[in-house]
Amino acid sequence: MQRNWTLALMVLLLASAGCDTKQPTVTGDQTFSVDFTTSNAVVTMWDLWDVFNDTNPKDGQPDDTDGDGEPELFGILCRESRDNMNNRITSSAGSVPWYFAVEIEVIRAGSTVSEQMTTVTSGSTPSSNQTPFDDRVLLGQSPACPANVGGCPPGADFLFLNPRRMSSANQFLFEGAGGPQRFDCPNLASIGNEGLNDPAGAGVPPRSPLPFEFTIGKGDTVVVRARRGGQPPGLDILSDPSIVSRASVGGQQVALQATQSTPGAALSYVVTAR
Amino acid sequence: MNAPRKLAMICLLGLLTAMPVWAQDETADSGETGEAADENGRGKLFAEFGSWVAQPVGLDYAPASRINFDDPLDTRLMQISHGTQNRNRVRVGYDFNNVLGELVLTWYSHEDFEGLSDSTPAVFQFGETLVHPTSAGFGEDGLADAFIAGTDTKIRDFRLDYYRPAFENPRASAKWFVGVRRFFHRRSQEVEYLALLPELPVLLPPLVSGPRPDLEPQPDAVRMRSDYNGRGAEAGIEFTVPLWKDRVVAEAGILLGVLRGRADTTFESVTYFYAVTESGQITEILTPPYEPRFTAQDPLNPNEFLVNRISQFAVPVGIKSDGTSMSSQVLETHLGFRWWAWRGLQVLGGFRNAHFDEVALDLRPTAASLEQAERTHRSVGYEGYYLGVAYTY
Numbered sequence: 083m084q085r086n087w088t089l090a091l092m093v094l095l096l097a098s099a100g101c102d103t104k105q106p107t108v109t110g111d112q113t114f115s116v117d118f119t120t121s122n123a124v125v126t127m128w129d130l131w132d133v134f135n136d137t138n139p140k141d142g143q144p145d146d147t148d149g150d151g152e153p154e155l156f157g158i159l160c161r162e163s164r165d166n167m168n169n170r171i172t173s174s175a176g177s178v179p180w181y182f183a184v185e186i187e188v189i190r191a192g193s194t195v196s197e198q199m200t201t202v203t204s205g206s207t208p209s210s211n212q213t214p215f216d217d218r219v220l221l222g223q224s225p226a227c228p229a230n231v232g233g234c235p236p237g238a239d240f241l242f243l244n245p246r247r248m249s250s251a252n253q254f255l256f257e258g259a260g261g262p263q264r265f266d267c268p269n270l271a272s273i274g275n276e277g278l279n280d281p282a283g284a285g286v287p288p289r290s291p292l293p294f295e296f297t298i299g300k301g302d303t304v305v306v307r308a309r310r311g312g313q314p315p316g317l318d319i320l321s322d323p324s325i326v327s328r329a330s331v332g333g334q335q336v337a338l339q340a341t342q343s344t345p346g347a348a349l350s351y352v353v354t355a356r
Numbered sequence: 357m358n359a360p361r362k363l364a365m366i367c368l369l370g371l372l373t374a375m376p377v378w379a380q381d382e383t384a385d386s387g388e389t390g391e392a393a394d395e396n397g398r399g400k401l402f403a404e405f406g407s408w409v410a411q412p413v414g415l416d417y418a419p420a421s422r423i424n425f426d427d428p429l430d431t432r433l434m435q436i437s438h439g440t441q442n443r444n445r446v447r448v449g450y451d452f453n454n455v456l457g458e459l460v461l462t463w464y465s466h467e468d469f470e471g472l473s474d475s476t477p478a479v480f481q482f483g484e485t486l487v488h489p490t491s492a493g494f495g496e497d498g499l500a501d502a503f504i505a506g507t508d509t510k511i512r513d514f515r516l517d518y519y520r521p522a523f524e525n526p527r528a529s530a531k532w533f534v535g536v537r538r539f540f541h542r543r544s545q546e547v548e549y550l551a552l553l554p555e556l557p558v559l560l561p562p563l564v565s566g567p568r569p570d571l572e573p574q575p576d577a578v579r580m581r582s583d584y585n586g587r588g589a590e591a592g593i594e595f596t597v598p599l600w601k602d603r604v605v606a607e608a609g610i611l612l613g614v615l616r617g618r619a620d621t622t623f624e625s626v627t628y629f630y631a632v633t634e635s636g637q638i639t640e641i642l643t644p645p646y647e648p649r650f651t652a653q654d655p656l657n658p659n660e661f662l663v664n665r666i667s668q669f670a671v672p673v674g675i676k677s678d679g680t681s682m683s684s685q686v687l688e689t690h691l692g693f694r695w696w697a698w699r700g701l702q703v704l705g706g707f708r709n710a711h712f713d714e715v716a717l718d719l720r721p722t723a724a725s726l727e728q729a730e731r732t733h734r735s736v737g738y739e740g741y742y743l744g745v746a747y748t749y
Binding site: 198 | 473
């Protein structure tokens with residue numbers, strides 16, 4: 083009995099340790115999404131047609147010369163959209179490609195160190211971040227027969243099918259060389275893809291598509307800063323757009339800011355997850 | 357030391373030296389209690405090994421304040437709290453015999469690292485209480501939106517005491533002691549005050565040609581350190597009261613000491629400001645708001661922004677004092693039990709409190725003059741439960 087008490091006390095003594103008076107914390111995760119577009123962008127419109135041969139046989143149907151059941155596309159014809167008074171048709175675009183510089187950082191809850199989510203890039207080079215193209219394709223607005231083509235069926239050697247209208251900020255017009263022949267289309271070199279340029283800084287293209295998303299926890303603070311960069315080469319635009327940034331947390335919009343439409347204009351906002 | 361305390365110490369020392377020594381009563385056979393004298397009159401060696409789960413108290417580390425903008429009178433100091441640390445306390449002694457007394461050597465050391473940090477990005481509510489006020493705070497207002505503080509508190513305590521029996525009877529016994537003490541105390545704190553989300557213009561192209569990490573606000577920082585070495589005399593008395601068959605006793609003690617020592621003290625502070633330069637020379641010191649000057653056209657080069665000639669500069673302030681003479685006091689008490697478990701083996705436990713008065717010195721330059729310094733004497737205490745074993749050979 084005496085030895086048991088002694089042993090118990092010795093074990094207690096040897097096993098004694100300092101008390102820890104600190105408590106752990108727990109946070110939950112949500113998706114933070116940030117998007118960049120432009121506003122106040124006025125663009126010109128273009129009508130496009132798919133061009134097929136109709137000579138063998140001349141039957142009002144596009145020729146299938148290789149017999150694979152699919153007619154061969156001869157090319158794509160473009161015409162500037164004009165109204166009845168021969169004025170250029172314009173439109174307000176939801177977004178046009180525009181260069182911008184961006185910096186997104188996260189300060190985790192309880193931390194004093196910021197975590198850089200994007201690399202900082204120049205705002206006016208082909209490697210810069212770029213707002214989305216205007217990828218609208220409008221059907222039923224283009225004339226069935228293009229102007230100045232010597233007439234449409236019956237009797238013509240070419241068929242002009244699939245008439246459609248798109249803006250001067252459509253990515254199709256910036257595809258550069260390659261693909262089917264283009265007739266009278268803007269001969270624009272590729273200006274790259276929309277999105278953020280290599281946000282992880284890995285040095286590997288292409289760009290990360292928009293919206294840019296990452297995970298944040300309760301109490302995390304996200305800082306978004308951006309400056310309006312330059313106009314991509316070849317973009318035909320009739321206004322000076324501003325850069326617009328939208329942020330959402332868990333699918334709910336929490337921030338909306340826009341720059342002015344002046345060169346180098348900036349936007350900046352802070353979002354803290356609750 | 358104040359006059360009443362001096363008088364109390366003189367009275368206690370006088371009482372101890374005048375107290376009669378009674379011969380020890382006959383006890384049970386040797387081996388049942390450690391107090392029994394050796395039958396041949398030879399001395400006994402004893403060793404005591406204990407763990408003192410002590411908490412430092414009275415340190416008053418306050419690295420920052422929190423401003424309540426809704427009620428300025430509700431501004432609060434943010435103080436670092438200290439938890440307990442389990443440190444060993446070793447005693448080794450030789451009991452010559454009850455006539456000649458005992459010589460006891462005691463060793464204890466304790467080191468405590470604590471930190472405190474907080475952040476409220478973009479909300480500048482933390483007062484930079486410790487840095488020199490020149491250029492303190494991103495907005496030149498002495499406020500930060502985050503801070504990180506770390507402290508290091510250390511003591512090394514060495515005692516050599518001579519014990520003599522004061523009195524002994526079936527109801528109680530006591531020993532008085534005198535001795536020397538050597539004491540070391542380090543008090544060190546380092547704090548960084550940050551501007552996580554400052555009101556700076558967006559430093560992105562085309563305003564700047566590339567990344568400008570040199571314009572990101574550097575944290576204001578301060579480092580304060582005091583190293584005290586002291587030695588002196590002490591005296592005290594320890595009482596024991598038997599609780600059960602001379603095998604379990606309650607024990608209590610009190611100690612008073614006076615130390616004379618020297619403190620080496622350091623204060624280092626660095627804050628920052630923005631300025632426009634020309635050919636490497638500062639031509640304009642900037643004050644908030646910074647946006648108009650950062651985004652202005654450069655008058656020397658209208659095609660560029662003035663931000664290209666803006667840099668961040670440091671304001672270092674420091675003061676040191678080596679060998680500042682200090683007079684310190686020690687007050688130590690304990691209350692516990694001791695159990696003679698088996699032959700010479702004892703188990704002991706209880707609560708101990710030790711207070712070391714004026715054993716550190718905080719030195720800070722005044723806001724008005726870098727040549728003058730404010731001195732603040734600091735104390736430290738340790739309190740907590742202890743548990744240990746002892747063995748008498």
